[in-house]
Amino acid sequence: MNKENEIRSVLDHYLPQVEQEDSILKGNLLGKDENRFIIENPNAFIIGLIADQSVKAEIAWSLPYRLKMRLNSFDFDYIVNSLTMEDLEGVIKEKPALHRYPHKMAIYIYKAMEKILREYNGNASEIWNEQSADVIVKRFEEFDGISHKKASLGTLLLIRDLHQEINNKQYIDIAYDVHIRRIFLRMGLVKKDTQDNVIEVAKKINPDFPGELTTSFWAIGRHFCHPTNPECDGCPLHDCCREYSYVLEKRT
């Protein structure tokens, strides 16, 4: 078995274990109300996706519900017609702040609300309803604050957690996340840490749906492959990992 197939086989077994507990929207990372709000409200979903940077996933994805509670509304039309961007920043900034970067988030969120009102009839589900993965990723990337990484993650979450039927999954790339980058380097899967290199290798491991690898690698990064003192002995990928072979050599 070549290395890519070996990794794929390990992760095929590992994924069902982590898909529930480590899933942002299926697991216990969010409170019940915060979770339900994202699942039932497409506009909340996209604001959660925008907020998902530079903070823990649970903080980002709880922002839409907490913002709604502060504003007593999540009606985009009402919000952009009654608040300025600066007002929104003030609301996000109120202690405890809803995000580490209230200024940037207020700009991204306000612009996203305007864009959804202007281009999607005020309903973010029009971004993805009856669309294929390549179109959805491209549409997500048109939002300020949604990088290719977040566009890929968002499309994966639509399939995995919101159970949307989406074709052309081969166009959903692995998310170029800090955990994933660390693992790819340590395993020797890439020589240089660039988004293109990581994406290319992920396509070789799981060509039909490279983005599906995000969940397993992210969970391994969170539970085993810590920035310091990785817990290699318990890591599901250790038999395919270059770093672990060095660890074993040192022990002998």
Ligand code: SF4
């Ligand atoms: S074996 Fe160790 S270094 Fe390799 S991926 Fe797992 S935790 Fe990281």
